[in-house]
Amino acid sequence: xxxxxxxxxxxxxxxxxxxxxxxxxxxxxxxxxxxxxxxxxxxxxxxxxxxxxxxxxxxxxxxxxxxxxxxxxxxxxxxxxxxxxxxxxxxxxxxxxxxxxxxxxxxxxxxxxxxxxxxxxxxxxxxxxxxxxxxxxx
Amino acid sequence: xxxxxxxxxxxxxxxxxxxxxxxxxxxxxxxxxxxxxxxxxxxxxxxxxxxxxxxxxxxxxxxxxxxxxxxxxxxxxxxxxxxxxxxxxxxxxxxxxxxxxxxxxxxxxxxxxxxxxxxxxxxxxxxxxxxxxxxxxxxxxxxxxxxxxxxxxxxxxxxxxxxxxxxxxxxxxxxxxxxxxxxxxxxxxxxxxxxxxxxxxxxxxxxxxxxxxxxxxxxx
Amino acid sequence: xxxxxxxxxxxxxxxxxxxxxxxxxxxxxxxxxxxxxxxxxxxxxxxxxxxxxxxxxxxxxxxxxxxxxxxxxxxxxxxxxxxxxxxxxxxxxxxxxxxxxxxxxxxxxxxxxxxxxxxxxxxxxxxxxxxxxxxxxxxxxxxxxxxxxxxxxxxxxxxxxxxxxxxxxxxxxxxxxxxxxxxxxxxxxxxxxxxxxxxxxxxxxxxxxxxxxxxxxxxxxxxxxxxxxxxxxxxxxxxxxxxxxxxxxxxxxxxxxxxxxxxxxxxxxxxxxxxxxxxxxxxxxxxxxxxxxxxxxxxxxxxxxxxxxxxxxxxxxxxxxxxxxxxxxxxxxxxxxxxxxxxxxxxxxxxxxxxxxxxxxxx
Numbered sequence: 140x141x142x143x144x145x146x147x148x149x150x151x152x153x154x155x156x157x158x159x160x161x162x163x164x165x166x167x168x169x170x171x172x173x174x175x176x177x178x179x180x181x182x183x184x185x186x187x188x189x190x191x192x193x194x195x196x197x198x199x200x201x202x203x204x205x206x207x208x209x210x211x212x213x214x215x216x217x218x219x220x221x222x223x224x225x226x227x228x229x230x231x232x233x234x235x236x237x238x239x240x241x242x243x244x245x246x247x248x249x250x251x252x253x254x255x256x257x258x259x260x261x262x263x264x265x266x267x268x269x270x271x272x273x274x275x276x277x
Numbered sequence: 278x279x280x281x282x283x284x285x286x287x288x289x290x291x292x293x294x295x296x297x298x299x300x301x302x303x304x305x306x307x308x309x310x311x312x313x314x315x316x317x318x319x320x321x322x323x324x325x326x327x328x329x330x331x332x333x334x335x336x337x338x339x340x341x342x343x344x345x346x347x348x349x350x351x352x353x354x355x356x357x358x359x360x361x362x363x364x365x366x367x368x369x370x371x372x373x374x375x376x377x378x379x380x381x382x383x384x385x386x387x388x389x390x391x392x393x394x395x396x397x398x399x400x401x402x403x404x405x406x407x408x409x410x411x412x413x414x415x416x417x418x419x420x421x422x423x424x425x426x427x428x429x430x431x432x433x434x435x436x437x438x439x440x441x442x443x444x445x446x447x448x449x450x451x452x453x454x455x456x457x458x459x460x461x462x463x464x465x466x467x468x469x470x471x472x473x474x475x476x477x478x479x480x481x482x483x484x485x486x487x488x489x490x491x492x493x494x495x496x497x
Numbered sequence: 498x499x500x501x502x503x504x505x506x507x508x509x510x511x512x513x514x515x516x517x518x519x520x521x522x523x524x525x526x527x528x529x530x531x532x533x534x535x536x537x538x539x540x541x542x543x544x545x546x547x548x549x550x551x552x553x554x555x556x557x558x559x560x561x562x563x564x565x566x567x568x569x570x571x572x573x574x575x576x577x578x579x580x581x582x583x584x585x586x587x588x589x590x591x592x593x594x595x596x597x598x599x600x601x602x603x604x605x606x607x608x609x610x611x612x613x614x615x616x617x618x619x620x621x622x623x624x625x626x627x628x629x630x631x632x633x634x635x636x637x638x639x640x641x642x643x644x645x646x647x648x649x650x651x652x653x654x655x656x657x658x659x660x661x662x663x664x665x666x667x668x669x670x671x672x673x674x675x676x677x678x679x680x681x682x683x684x685x686x687x688x689x690x691x692x693x694x695x696x697x698x699x700x701x702x703x704x705x706x707x708x709x710x711x712x713x714x715x716x717x718x719x720x721x722x723x724x725x726x727x728x729x730x731x732x733x734x735x736x737x738x739x740x741x742x743x744x745x746x747x748x749x750x751x752x753x754x755x756x757x758x759x760x761x762x763x764x765x766x767x768x769x770x771x772x773x774x775x776x777x778x779x780x781x782x783x784x785x786x787x788x789x790x791x792x793x794x795x796x797x798x799x800x801x802x803x804x805x806x807x808x809x810x811x812x813x814x815x816x817x818x819x820x821x822x823x824x825x826x827x828x829x830x831x832x833x834x835x836x837x838x839x840x841x842x843x844x845x846x847x848x849x850x851x852x853x854x855x856x857x858x859x860x
Contacts, residue, residue, distance in 0.1 A: 159735075183534070184533070185526075185532070187527055187773070187774070187779065188530060188532075188773065190730045190731070190732055190772055191732070192732035212516065212520070214514055214516050214517030215517045215520055233520055233523065233524050235524075240778060240779065241524040241528070242523050242527045244523070244527075244533060253519060253523075256516075257514070257515035257516050257519070258515070259514075259515040263514075279716070279796055280766075281795050281797050281798075281801070282796075284766065285800070288802060288810075288812045288813075289812040290813070292813070292815060293813055293818050296815055296819055296822060297818060299822075300822035300823050300826055301826035301829065302826070304822070304823050304825075304827050304829070304830050305826050305830040305833060307830065308826075308829075308830025308831055308833075309834045309837065311834070312835070312837065312838060313834070313837065370740055370742060370758070370759070371758065371807060371808070371809035374759060374809050375809045375811070378806075378810045378815070379811070379815045379819065380816070387740070388740045389738060389740030390738075390739065390740070450726060450728070450766060451766040454765070454808065
């Protein structure tokens with residue numbers, strides 16, 4: 140599970156559950172899941188666009204917990220992707236090369252777009268493989 | 278003028294001017310009344326004027342039964358908005374900060390939701406009082422410009438304060454705060470020249486009446 | 498790296514995959530406070546974007562804004578300099594100095610006339626242009642000259658945006674903001690003392706991505722970052738609404754994380770992204786660390802009545818005024834009262850009592 144930067148400067152209990160944004164967020168995720176089931180349309184929620192009190196983000200992530208899938212991408216720094224215990228609900232955290240968080244999203248979809256191989260990359264890979272095979276025969 | 282400049286002006290020079298006009302006005306009128314003096318009662322004292330005077334200041338705060346029966350609306354609505362106004366003015370935390378800064382006094386505040394509800398009740402009472410004044414034929418006949426002006430400068434701080442606290446989107450929040458402070462400054466400036474002076478003179482009037490009666494040995 | 502390459506080409510040249518590029522776009526959207534649904538549009542735009550030439554002029558400033566930018570982690574300042582923009586002139590960050598540096602600036606202006614982005618930090622002194630000069634050229638002159646060929650100007654920091662600390666009373670250098678001097682170019686104000694690092698880089702990225710100015714508020718600040726007040730996004734707001742305030746920096750209320758209104762917090766009248774974007778890669782912001790908001794992204798915040806004076810307090814000394822006013826009023830009251838009494842006495846005297854002598858004398 141990606142580690143959230145610890146804002147433990149406040150004593151325990153202070154600021155917890157204060158924005159009361161955790162429950163509404165979970166409801167939003169529930170709606171998105173229903174929509175995914177019905178239309179097949181995905182939803183992306185930017186966790187960093189919402190005010191969350193210290194401890195609330197962790198509470199949300201704890202509630203979503205870890206499911207069957209863990210994936211790591213290495214592109215412009217690591218990206219950690221997990222499927223939560225609710226299938227279709229994924230947590231995507233982008234880090235840069237200095238291991239600082241540059242993006243944190245909840246994606247409600249069949250699979251986060253970033254995990255799919257991209258057309259341009261496939262094309263480029265095909266070229267490399269063809270070239271490699273050509274070299275191997277000569 | 279940017280909203281920041283307006284807010285700073287309102288909290289600074291404008292407040293200075295309003296304070297001067299308010300205090301000079303009230304002081305002048307108060308002293309003038311005192312110096313008018315009262316006619317000397319040449320009869321022999323049969324009771325204490327002082328005791329009578331002080332007692333009446335307190336007892337006149339409760340309406341007598343006859344008035345209460347005849348003008349129930351005026352008494353009840355009047356009490357509600359007066360009490361409400363003072364509760365909001367004196368027991369809202371940011372206001373106490375203001376008084377602490379100017380007077381050096383401090384006292385506990387009431388929970389903000391209580392103040393919020395009180396504000397609404399007070400505004401409703403003030404609106405009811407205006408409606409009554411306009412609809413009741415005698416009240417309407419007696420009412421002059423000054424009566425409506427006094428009503429306006431009393432309700433404005435309550436309404437603008439409510440809008441500022443709740444950051445209602447009619448204007449950017451700093452402007453809402455500035456308008457609220459401005460409405461209070463308007464009240465201060467208008468105060469010494471209108472019947473709002475009753476806030477000060479009521480104590481003098483009650484004392485004089487009580488003193489006269491007390492001197493004669495009569496309960497007032 | 499050639500300036501004629503698009504950003505997409507440049508990144509691919511560096512061996513960054515399409516997947517990596519999409520990750521960059523997602524992070525960029527988040528940083529520009531744009532919804533994730535805009536990522537495809539951003540990807541399309543960035544693919545075709547060309548790196549603009551950027552000239553950074555530092556005037557009467559403390560270099561805090563540059564320091565802030567170098568703390569930007571997304572993208573990193575190196576990433577910004579080498580991939581996204583072409584930073585052709587910057588005192589602190591450039592390798593060249595002296596005449597070589599000035600020559601670089603002049604070349605950049607010439608080659609990109611009408612298209613370069615001008616970034617300014619620091620206020621501009623006008624009382625005596627000699628107060629702040631670069632290579633013998635006054636700030637006023639340099640700003641006017643470089644602004645002529647700029648496509649847009651970004652005033653970074655409260656000094657460039659509003660005059661900042663030099664502008665505070667009594668403003669001995671006659672410091673003014675960029676928008677006080679330049680009237681004919683689009684200006685984006687990015688205030689803050691300093692501004693949040695990713696806000697600076699986010700604004701630059703927006704310009705790069707869309708080639709246009711982001712939506713601005715009445716003080717020319719990007720609404721994406723300055724559209725909400727601190728108060729409306731503060732996690733301590735429920736305490737304000739309930740009336741639970743810290744009375745000091747170390748009391749019970751402070752330890753419980755209560756609202757800092759009484760300690761002078763300017764959150765209600767300050768617009769910035771501190772409460773959501775936060776500082777140090779989202780670690781914390783002043784209120785979360787227990788200090789009231791200074792209001793540093795607002796004009797004249799240094800003169801705003803004092804950092805520790807609550808918004809409901811007067812900014813000047815009212816007590817003294819009150820004492821003088823009561824004194825003066827009392828004196829005037831006594832004088833007027835005496836006049837009244839004299840008038841009354843005169844009137845009484847005018848109606849003198851009739852004595853038996855008068856009656857006998859008369860009829």
